[in-house]
Amino acid sequence: MKRRDFINWVGLGGIASSLPVAICLQQRFAIAACSEQTTSDVWQTVGTVAELDQNGQLLVKKFPSVNVLLVGTSESENLIAVNPTCTHSGCTVTWNTEGNKFACPCHGAEYGSDGQVQRGPATEPLKTYTAKIENNSVLVKPN
Template identity: 40%
Template structure:
């Protein structure tokens, strides 16, 4: 077989393209799509019925929630407030700002979470009210049971 330079370079080019094909296909596979564990939609919070039973953990008491206006988990990752639209229900969100990761604080006067780092504002259900954050806070199923506030996270 007589190979000239042009034919040799053609074979190298073809081999190079063939070596890129598997990585291109992997990048397009469903295995690399985001998981459902981090919802980012701005729709209504998920219902307690949608949460798996038995996975709720106690965050605090209803009395403490009513006294302080909000409950924060011991690890400072979950914040719970009364639902402004229905005071018999509670809303739970991840207290970590989606902009730079600071811990948001509940401001009961405005009924919103505020990031102390860059002043991003979030509604009680985690929806973005004011940037620089552009993604809502992650929501969790929450309920009141026997005077305790329980969250499925």
């Protein structure tokens, strides 16, 4: 075997052996090659009640690998939690309290409080999360 062939073979083997780990980290669900527990069934703290009550919303960037926009207060019956990344353009949507909807400032897409598209150009809904308050912490779990 030539040296160049050996180096290419070893390099390809290294890439192939790291592929299952990369898939696990990006997809967040278990596949045969994944050995870690999935994050989809774990509640994660994204802030405090005081932070949420201050503005009636809480924007957390990079929770654990995505963004979360949580709307409500400690007195709210239902907390609303979505990934605020517009599914059309990737901009961060904002919460419109008067219209009870999320709006994208880039191209005007609108989403209902359930994340469903109300007005295009977006065609895919926002990813939603389940949220709750426990003690003084605001917790979120991907659906």
